[in-house]
Amino acid sequence: MNKVRVLVVDDSAFMRKLISDFLQEDEQIEVIGIARNGKDALAKVELLNPDVITLDVEMPLMNGLEALKTIMERFPRPVIMLSSTTKEGTENTIKSLQYGAFDFISKPSGAISLDLYKIKEQLISIVKTAVKANLKNIHVKNTKIYPQQKVRYSKIDTYREESTISSVKSKLNKTIVCIGTSTGGPRALQHVLPKLPAEIEAPILIVQHMPPGFTHSLANRLNTLCAITVKEAEEGEIVQNGTAYIAPGGSHLKVLKSSNSLVIKIDKSEIRNGHRPSVDVMFESLSMIQDYRKVAVIMTGMGTDGTEGLKRLKSTGEVSAISESEQTAVVYGMPKSAVGTNLVDKVEVVDEIATSIMKYIRN
Structure with missing residues (x-):
């Protein structure tokens, strides 16, 4: 070798x-x-x-x-x-x-x-x-980001038939988006988040594997590119539509139901899959929230974090799952593991993930 x-x-x-x-x-x-x-x-x-x-x-x-x-x-x-x-x-x-x-x-x-x-x-x-x-x-010249870009809808489904998106209008009228990513993730997020409209009718929770001290800068950087608000998640805050919350480096991000609101919990409980924050921990936390539809997204990264949490999400509620395709993933580890569960509804190139997210929210 x-x-x-x-x-x-x-x-x-x-x-x-x-x-x-x-x-x-x-x-x-x-x-x-x-x-x-x-x-x-x-x-x-x-x-x-x-x-x-x-x-x-x-x-x-x-x-x-x-x-x-x-x-x-x-x-x-x-x-x-x-x-x-x-x-x-x-x-x-x-x-x-x-x-x-x-x-x-x-x-x-x-x-x-x-x-x-x-x-x-x-x-x-x-x-x-x-x-x-x-x-x-990794090497993409002259990448342009358009913060106020309108979301367009692709007529081509790269994984399942279009009818699987929603043949019957959901009885649940509230949605939450949850995204897990690792190596290559900051650039992938830069391709996805700026394409989400400010009026998106869902909060977005994000786990990006990072050590302490870096996620605040990541959130600030992404916030300058996006129509939605992007921030580092804080203990006890109530999640709002049109805001993306990034788990602080070195801490898990969980969500709890409180009255009619969802409240963020930040903790340093045990490391999962070698990571804190862990995608599995976030997904499993959301699996306990019963009156929301979920759109779960797994993008580029090493390992299998997010796979077990996706299984839990799918077994406990109404979930639409999107995986980044091998074609665009810098490291096709986490997305490959998710696809291997046969629970992923769509496999998308990174530039079409925002379109799929919006399609699931609006159907």
Whole structure:
């Protein structure tokens, strides 16, 4: 088997050495070069042609964000960002994911992390997954977002017959949308949420696998692109139609019924499927809400999170399930697992998911 050839980019010699040593502990990975800043990285990418790049966000001369833009334009390939949790670091990390980075890892204790060993296994796993990524869906030039775009309806159903959408008008007149995603998710959300109209008659709950400190920046970034309101979910708030609530990194997002309202509960209960927040936890929470129709969406991501929760949703209420297609998913893990249950009603390319959501809500 060919080894994954990696270029390590960081302005700290100590961090370059540490990252390189960690990666080369795995027999399937070979570090073929190092670079000390963005300009150096561009020269090394052209010279060495690595399979995967680890790229520090904050560097002198040319930072990681500037280097990433050029890499994705000239030498597109999977790039993993290493980020600090400073305000500027988190904002730039979210931008990098929407500019084409495959994924990111948060340094445990700042730019020079003596305790980097804490994320060693995560780093190795992401590098080995990145080389298999659906690269054409990471590198998309000149992606345009139209916040006030009208939702149009496709006449082509890519999975089941159109009649399955709703042959009989539902007796339930309230709907909630729930979305689960992971690797590649920020960019996928950028393709879906801006196409939802401000007057959508449903709240939207979102689990995006992320560590603490980053989901606030993600929500703020998406909010600038959308007609709906996008925010990080807060404990105790009442969900409203036309608002998308993103689970805070490091915490589960649940919903409880209180009188005639739905109330958000944020907690740090046990990790599920290796994740907190977990899609399964959110879906299972919603399965307890009986007087709402649900539209469940599972998009790009590694693993199987969301599959068990989808089973629970389908067995306890009226649920329409949408999965992102292999054609557009950066990582076809979570969507593939969901499709394998035979409970998914539609498989859609990412640009048609919003159309399907609206179709289910309005039927």
